[in-house]
Amino acid sequence: MRHTLAVLVENNPGVLARVAGLFRRRGFNIESLTVGETEDPAVSRMTIVVEGDDRVLEQVTKQLRKLIEVLKVQDITKEEHVDRELVLVKVNAEPARRAEIIQIVEIFRAHIVDIGRKTLIVEVTGDEGKVRALVNALEPFGIRELVRTGKVAMLRGTKDIATNSKEAE
């Protein structure tokens, strides 16, 4: 099963290497990892998507908690949360077929952010299902390039990961 971890870390050089090194050394598979500063510039937040059964996830979270610079780890998979990913898709777009593409982009509430002579760049933000559906719809036109940010996620409502202690789940 795929799990989404929200991880708060000290915003120090080298902390990403520690986290990545831990996953490599213990043989855990990262599907995606995003990292950026939080509202507190001394703290960065990672969203890590990792594949594994409950035992693997228990080890991942416990091993992460052992890192000195890791402040909080929470598996938010089973909690109510919002997750989003931003994807840019450069798609073949001969002038004759552009209308068709624009229609698809509108249906998905995506955006066209660049128009080339024979291509368009589509920007889509959404959860996994939406992104996959749009990519599938664009596929027949010929996708030249695709880049994704990886998933970011946040708990719904007033809960936030900072209020959960490092030790508690």
Added chain:
Amino acid sequence: MKLSGGEILLRCLKDEGVEVVFGYPGGAVLPIYDALYDADIRHILTRHEQAAAHAADGYARVTGRPGVCLATSGPGATNLVTGIATAFMDSSPLVAFTGQVPTAQIGRDSFQEADITGITLPITKHNFLVKDVRDLARTVKEAFYIATTGRPGPVLVDIPRDVSGAQTEYVDPGPVDLPGYRPVLDPEPDQVLAAAKLIATAQRPVIYAGGGVIASNASEELRRLAELIMAPVTTTLMGIGGFPGDHPLYLGMLGMHGTRYANYAVCECDLLIAVGARFDDRVTGKVETFAPEAKIIHVDVDPAEMGKNVRVDVPLAGDVRRVLKALLEVLEGASHPAWLEKINAWKKEYPLKFEENGLKPQFVIRELYNVTQGKARITTEVGQNQMWAAQFYTFTRPRSFISSGGLGTMGFGFPAAIGVQVACPDEVVFDIAGDGSIQMNIQELATAVSHELPVNVAIMNNGFLGMVRQWQELFFNRRYSYTELYGPDFVKVAEAYGAEGIRVTKPQEVRPALEQAIASPKPVFLDFVIEREENVMPMVPPGGSLGKMLG
């Protein structure tokens, strides 16, 4: 008054109570060595940085206080790596300081530059690169704090030359503030009660104790627990000495070269109480058939050890000593006469034994035990020598058996013995070695001689890498591929360094030779020319079940 970074470092070491540093100078640590020149801290100059790390580790294991080593940048730092990894695998509180090229030259492949914080990332509990001299005092304080609290482990502090050379006012760093580091020390009361319930209903309990008992100074509590619930105790290699070896409830070591009765007891127990142990593969054998009938209580300071290798019924995360104390408060006495009777029958039927013909390593170690009355501090190398030491010397107190368990580092024992002798100047210290292992750090004879450290090395010399040869004999059709070992004349080597050498070839020479070595004020190499193809038995074949032992 302004101090140099080197002087600040030495002042911090003093504040941490450091009495001795094991090290080797070089260009990038010149300002630190300059400060050491005037400092009221002893420096032991080893002949190889690896030995400095092992010696500091040995010092840490015998005292329970952090061991400190110091090396220059580049090759000095990389030579520490095996020693740091050794300390990491055995959770030993080592603080390693390395020099680094000046900050402006980092990342430019400068002379003697190595990315030692990168290299040691997976083998340290934590590490630091100090980029500003004003961060130095705080960093050193954090390093010692991290190394010695929670699950102990090595911490490396990399100090660029311009940082150790810079001048600044010393500012007291104040209390340590590490928001991401909060070791769990006290167990959850609910779990203590759950464990007590399991213990109360157990018919065939076994306590399996590891190095955590020694690290948390919990030997006394362990003995009280065992006697209260009348549970036999087996220890891992790292746990040896954590429970008195001459106690009627003691089962000896379990696992690959454990006693038959310890392994049988684990196979048939209905409750296994793991205390400061981590279910290593050398202990469990085939994990699917390990303690198949048992509920498992796991006491460990590291929550990540719970459920890592085996399923656990009651996890008790916390400092071993505190957890045992909490358990002792709620437990009531129990007795299991039928179970203990069964175990005693096994003890009688399957004792550790060897044939007494020729010069046998087991006999040598037994004699060493007799001559020292079990009171020596023993370090070991790795291989057959280590297993024979574990099996045939009876250890009755914690911190008297010091060995590289997790990493299995040949070359550990001799420098570790040097560290032990530094910590315990009035005690008898022996490194039980093989002719292979001793050659991995034999240059430390110079360290022992020059610092007048009368360590004794008992070399079980069979002209083979004995343990590898044993595996080749048993599992590779006696094809002794590159395990026959040419060695030097160890007596002459010792003498060349200014130490003493004694060769022993007959059983009746063993005792006088040991007595001579102990009486000598010099380091002594004892070259025991033993039976060449003696095996360590009994043995669980790799990947096998504990119940099915060879020999």
